[in-house]
Amino acid sequence: QVQLVESGGGLVQPGGSLRLSCAASGTIFSINAMGWYRQAPGKQRELVATITRGGTTTYADSMKGRFTISRDNAKNTVYLQMNSLKPEDTAVYYCNANFNVIGAYWGQGTQVTVSS
Numbered sequence: 001q002v003q004l005v006e007s008g009g010g011l012v013q014p015g016g017s018l019r020l021s022c023a024a025s026g027t028i029f030s031i032n033a034m035g036w037y038r039q040a041p042g043k044q045r046e047l048v049a050t051i052t053r054g055g056t057t058t059y060a061d062s063m064k065g066r067f068t069i070s071r072d073n074a075k076n077t078v079y080l081q082m083n084s085l086k087p088e089d090t091a092v093y094y095c096n097a098n099f100n101v102i103g104a105y106w107g108q109g110t111q112v113t114v115s116s
Contacts, residue, residue, distance in 0.1 A: 002026040002105050004095045009110030016114070017083045022095030022107055024076040029099045034071055034078040038091035038112075045094065051078065085114045 008020040024031060035050035049059045049069035057069050068081040078095060095107035 002099070002102070004097055004105055004107035006093070006095050006107040006110040009093060009112045011113045011115065012085055013116050014085060014087060014114055016085050017081070018085065018112060020080040020082070020093055020095075020110060020112075022078045022097075024097050024099075024105075027099060027102060029101050031073075031076060032098045032100060034098070035096045036069060036078070036080045037094045037096060038089075039094070039109075040088075040091040043091075048093070049080065082112070085112075087114045090114050 003026045004022055004024050006020060006022045008018060010018065012018050033050050033052050036048040037045050038048050039045040047060050048063055049057060049067055051057045051069045051071050053073060059067065066084045071078040090113050092109040093112050094109045096104060098104045
């Protein structure tokens with residue numbers, strides 16, 4: 001059974017940093033693109049960043065320069081380093097992975113709260 005397990009969320013003060021991790025397991029199929037999305041209360045889920053297997057990255061405009069996505073293909077893990085966090089970054093952050101053959105899967109989400 002495919003699983004995406006996120007970790008690293010929590011409460012942080014404005015201007016602080018957090019690093020999210022998402023580890024995929026439960027399948028022999030390789031992963032193409034991986035990404036992070038977020039959903040704030042009362043809002044639609046939105047793209048944060050994506051990364052291809054070869055390391056090409058894309059970011060939502062509001063995250064450019066503050067967030068960095070990376071991955072370790074050997075560990076089937078994707079990371080999101082978040083710096084200079086703002087209260088408007090408060091949301092549930094979801095990991096997404098696109099596997100060969102079996103398609104896309106989502107993690108369960110991890111809460112990030114930016115508040116003083």
